[in-house]
Amino acid sequence: MYKNKLLTTFTLAVYIFLLAPLVIITATAFGTDSYLRFPPKGFSLKWVQNIFEVEMFARTFVISIQIAVIGTLIALLIGIPAAYALSRYSFKGKGFVQGLFLSPVIVPGIVFGFSLLKFLIIRFEMDIIPSLLIGHTIVILPYIIRVISSSLENFDYSIEEAAISLGASGLKTFFIVILPNVTSGVIAAFILAFINSFNNVPISIFLSGPGVSTLPIQMMSYVEYYFDPTISALSVILMIMTAVLMFAIERTLGLSFFTK
């Protein structure tokens, strides 16, 4: 009993530590004062309304979504064949290739962002949007490869051989036998990569420029000049979006998919 109580208290403390900031932000979003204040005084929705009045929020939101969707799709196009090759074939330098694909997770985001700035924008004078796209695609690729590799590893190789022995070519087998059986992995990889790209700061901060930015970067620069609860209100909306997304995953795939 004693041990149980201790564990309960500890777990509770961890939850409070994790969730309290979110509760505070949510509360401050609906105050009437024009600065962040907790506990808030009164109740108003004017800060929520204000989000839509700051034109840059809407504009960067659209850019963020575009970058996240297109970047994730490109990463899937590269990541699925790469994951397949890595999980099915053994070849010289496989360890190196594997390391290369996973390295964006290991290299600090700031370092990676800075080198992209030096390379893409300064050296090749690339536009901001394609640079952002390239940066995000590279950063989310490891997640895609990881998730899809794990679902491919759970897929019995002899099922592919069965398809081939029945007369399907290798490429046909990939599309009509392998892909249909790893769809849940592909969806999970998509969502994970999407969230990662949407929330990314260290890469975007180096690659965004005047008038073209992503939402997290726009939020940061807003906080630099204004201290009103608009940012809290925006955070609440993003939290709700994420919660809805996670709920959808839980319903379709089950969250256990990520802990496997």
Next chain:
Amino acid sequence: MALLNLEDIKVSYGKNTILEDLNLDIEKGELISLLGPSGCGKTTTLRVIGGFITPDAGQFKFDGKDYTNVDVHKRNFGFVFQSYALFPHLNVADNVAFGLKMRKESPEVIKSRVSEILEIVDLEEYANRYPKELSGGQRQRVALARALIIKPDLLLLDEPLSNLDAKLRVKMRVGIRKLQQEFKITTVYVTHDQEECFSISDKVAVMNKGVIEHLDTPQNIYDNPKTEFVAHFVGYENFLDLTLDRVNGEIQSMKTSNGLSFNVESNRTFDRSLIKGAVRPEDIEILGEDYENAQNVIKGTVGISTFLGKGYQYIVETELGDLVVNDGSNDRYNNGDQVNLFIPKEKIILV
């Protein structure tokens, strides 16, 4: 001319040689089993035939044509996997229809062929079920139907029954044999189960370390194994070191290292001096004390005994080492009993 020839097939991974100059001929319509312990190369041989492994050297000929480098999906061989390898996202009917769809058969042909084959394997009511909703035996039959529907020129089975329970295994192997004979399909069957393989095969190839040690009918392998390994594998558990003393017609008189004499009825001759005499545990008789010093008799002390159901198995310590004896009689011997073991001359196989 045999339907299928493997000629000097060699397969190795790095320094590991899996198959060493393997030669095998298979006649049309025959069911041949590859039997051996794990790691003997039987599955590798099957996969070379199936085309999943390209041999480092040697040639695989099928129906007189060189098939060594023909792509798997162009071979028209049916393959049944140990794990069944059914397509999880397709129901039974679509699993079975897969091969016909790849051959671009018309929907009507596919429909009638699928229902025909499902009737043969007794799975008509399960056409709309998914693999995960089936029992092991049902999955196995789907796998078989899926391989048979393409009317394969050759059927390859890789330990198809090893995931089933003992009773079902016996039932299924009879079923496989029946289908094989009905369709007259040349079949290569890989297994490590001696009983299973003897019961359904026309011929058995016993493999060891990448080499076929004995290729013959099940009866001949059972009665007259060619090598010590084969003898061991088919149930000869006792091996006596013998040297030839003299030959008297069909009777060879043999001596053990400690001077005991054994008569052996065999016409096999060897060009080496040390020969092994292999004896099955059930062929050794336990005799009373009066038989001491008789021909083909060795005395010993009973050690561990285990109950086999129709009798007891004794480990008997003798001057020639421990001998395993299965005694079917009602007599019961205890640890420490002195016994005389009689080995009939026609029951000793020289290898």
